[in-house]
Amino acid sequence: MGRVTQRVKVTKFTVGGPARARVDTAAAEEPLEIRVAGTPFSVTMRTPGDDFDLVAGFLVSESIISSNEDLATMRYCAGEDEDGRQTFNVIEAQLAPGVAPPDTDLARHVYTSSSCGICGTASIDAVRRTSRFQIEADPLRIDLQVLAGLPDDLRKRQKVFERTGGVHAAALFTATGELLCLREDVGRHNAVDKLIGWALREGRLPLSETVLQVSGRASFELVQKAYLAGIPALAAVSAPSSLAIELAGSVGMTLVGFSRGASLNAYTRAERIHAPED
DSSP states (O other), X not given: OXXXXXXXXXXXXXXXXXXXXXXXXXXXXXXXXXXXXXXXXXXXXXOSSXXXXXXXXXXXXXXXXXXXXXEEEEEEOOOBOTTSXXXXXXXXXXXXXXXXXXXXXXXXXXXXXXXXXXXXXXXXXXXHXXXXXXXXXXXXXXXXXXXXXXXXXXXXXXXXXHHHSOOEEXXXXXXXXXEEEEEEESSHHHHHXXXXXXHHHTTOOSOTXXXXXXXXXXXXXXXXXXXXXXXXXXXXXXXXXXXXXXXXXHHTOEEEEEEETXXXXXXXOXXXXXXXXX
């Protein structure tokens, strides 16, 4: 592997100063083809690394599997670049006996894209029908001070971002602020899939009494992925979309946005946040 970053040549310009040639570090981005039971199923652009976690998490997000027992094996398929080197860009997943293979008809994917033209109600109903976990009654309760500190903790642990400035991150925390897992990727959805895939392979699903902290905004897709993994709270440093708020409210998820410094906005299920008065 070892392709998480790449060295690139750049010309740095400064107003009032000379242009300078230098070498910089960029986050790697390569395609990953996911095959299920020998059939091509999806291609995603990702940062190489934690690829098995990514595939496992993607299959959870597609409601194909919900436990490690549903997944028999994963392996890299043969694939070479122009120099004859293994690319590690194709993964074959084999489902356990009795687990239904995915429907490869593109119509089944219509609800997974935030740019599709389906109305919000239909999208939310589709997600609720496919979930195998319920989070409305999850007993999660987290102190405001702990929740507000998660973005800084996330940022300090972003090793690839520190080197490139070009990747998103997703981290899973307990209610006391203990970090369980962190993943980085050029795609925010991939970072979340990698995290969920780690949890599935560790036998941790559903992820009750946990908080998913993400480095960017909270989209409908991220709320969907968190819900399908049984995560009761999603916090983002930026804004949530209107449909993300609607879905979170519908399924009983605590959705937090603009979590920066000492303040944050709770859009749904704010009662899970404990804010003692001075």
